[in-house]
Amino acid sequence: MPVLVMKFGGTSVATLDRIRRAAKRVGREVANGYDVIVIVSAMSGETNKLVGYVGETSPLYDAREYDAVVSSGENVTAGLMALTLQEMDVPARSWQGWQVPVMTTSAHSAARIEEIPTDNIMAKFGEGMKVAVVAGFQGVSPEGRITTLGRGGSDTTAVAFAAAFDAVRCDIYTDVDGVYTTDPRIADQARKLDKIAFEEMLELASLGAKVLQTRSVELAMRYKVKLRVLSSFEEMSDEAGTLVCDEEEIMEQNAVAGVAYSRDEAKMTLISVADRPGIAAAIFGPLAEAGVNVDMIVQNISEEGRTDMTFSCPIDQVARAEKAMDEAKESGEINFREMVADTNVAKISIVGIGMRSHAGVAAKMFSTLRDEGINIKVITTSEIKVSVLVDRKYMELAVQSLHDAFELEKA
Numbered sequence: 424m425p426v427l428v429m430k431f432g433g434t435s436v437a438t439l440d441r442i443r444r445a446a447k448r449v450g451r452e453v454a455n456g457y458d459v460i461v462i463v464s465a466m467s468g469e470t471n472k473l474v475g476y477v478g479e480t481s482p483l484y485d486a487r488e489y490d491a492v493v494s495s496g497e498n499v500t501a502g503l504m505a506l507t508l509q510e511m512d513v514p515a516r517s518w519q520g521w522q523v524p525v526m527t528t529s530a531h532s533a534a535r536i537e538e539i540p541t542d543n544i545m546a547k548f549g550e551g552m553k554v555a556v557v558a559g560f561q562g563v564s565p566e567g568r569i570t571t572l573g574r575g576g577s578d579t580t581a582v583a584f585a586a587a588f589d590a591v592r593c594d595i596y597t598d599v600d601g602v603y604t605t606d607p608r609i610a611d612q613a614r615k616l617d618k619i620a621f622e623e624m625l626e627l628a629s630l631g632a633k634v635l636q637t638r639s640v641e642l643a644m645r646y647k648v649k650l651r652v653l654s655s656f657e658e659m660s661d662e663a664g665t666l667v668c669d670e671e672e673i674m675e676q677n678a679v680a681g682v683a684y685s686r687d688e689a690k691m692t693l694i695s696v697a698d699r700p701g702i703a704a705a706i707f708g709p710l711a712e713a714g715v716n717v718d719m720i721v722q723n724i725s726e727e728g729r730t731d732m733t734f735s736c737p738i739d740q741v742a743r744a745e746k747a748m749d750e751a752k753e754s755g756e757i758n759f760r761e762m763v764a765d766t767n768v769a770k771i772s773i774v775g776i777g778m779r780s781h782a783g784v785a786a787k788m789f790s791t792l793r794d795e796g797i798n799i800k801v802i803t804t805s806e807i808k809v810s811v812l813v814d815r816k817y818m819e820l821a822v823q824s825l826h827d828a829f830e831l832e833k834a
């Protein structure tokens with residue numbers, strides 16, 4: 424039998440009634456002739472609650488016990504989903520990560536899946552079981568301890584199972600009906616995309632679109648897993664949702680597929696650093712060692728041998744960045760006059776594989792922002808994206824005007 428992976432997010436299993444509705448969808452896919460692997464998240468709000476318990480009990484917690492606690496939400500929904508399916512006369516059983524076993528690294532709370540042996544579950548399918556319900560987000564380390572995969576990790580569990588079992592598709596059921604050209608809460612013109620390329624989805628996910636965990640898209644791209652994002656609250660149909668797929672499968676390609684934003688960025692500037700060979704290494708080496716995720720970098724033209732160096736990083740890493748730079752200054756590795764943090768910025772990005780073949784996309788972005796009177800503070804580009812930092816108060820305006828300028832409301 425062909426294998427289908429179906430993943431249900433927290434809102435889709437938030438109550439017993441919703442679990443029943445999800446189970447009905449699973450039942451229909453079984454009737455369509457699939458052996459189904461169902462990956463479940465915890466009921467919505469549950470993981471946050473568990474994370475809160477851990478923090479209250481032990482501020483400097485042991486990461487292994489954190490994982491033991493926060494992985495438990497998925498155990499509940501896996502068991503309940505299996506019971507619900509059994510009540511509907513669908514042969515099903517639940518599996519916790521360690522039972523499969525989902526083998527991961529020992530990086531607790533951010534583990535990576537290393538291997539998923541298929542023999543246990545395939546043997547059960549061979550005996551007539553129709554649905555394997557697997558607790559998402561969790562695995563087991565080489566030391567035999569329970570691990571978790573980072574917030575949103577059930578998406579990655581689902582894609583990893585689809586790859587391991589060579590599934591026909593991986594359907595991700597969530598509370599939105601697909602991937603949009605931008606956040607509909609900001610631009611009401613936002614349009615649901617029927618298809619989006621892996622590369623575009625990867626950029627959008629890492630630039631702030633929250634529909635899929637970035638890691639899951641990386642995996643899907645690497646193993647060519649057909650991913651579909653769809654709502655568990657709408658009627659089932661073959662065209663529902665958004666298909667994340669190879670770019671070859673997308674016929675028409677706009678230059679820009681979507682606009683992403685993130686309000687979690689900060690801009691840091693080191694004023695008056697000596698411009699000499701090795702200065703970038705002397706700055707960004709210590710930042711990397713301190714675990715600061717630097718994204719954009721600009722070095723100004725130097726005057727009399729001194730220059731300003733600007734970079735962006737997540738807002739919650741500003742303190743860490745400042746500490747690393749102060750230490751580097753004290754040790755004499757670098758020398759700057761002042762360090763300025765601007766935490767009132769937002770990053771706006773346009774993304775599209777069509778940029779590879781369309782000229783003038785960046786220029787159009789810049790003139791659109793100019794026409795709105797929005798000043799650009801930092802720019803970065805890649806083959807398929809252009810990102811700018813702007814004052815946070817212009818975030819909505821920037822997203823809306825770019826969405827209009829690139830006519831993303833039109834297919």
Ligand code: ASP
Nearest residue numbers: 464470560574575576577
């Ligand atoms: N329950 C976990 C979380 O909230 C994993 C997931 O739902 O994907 O992060």
Ligand code: MG
Nearest residue numbers: 432575578634
């Ligand atoms: Mg999620």
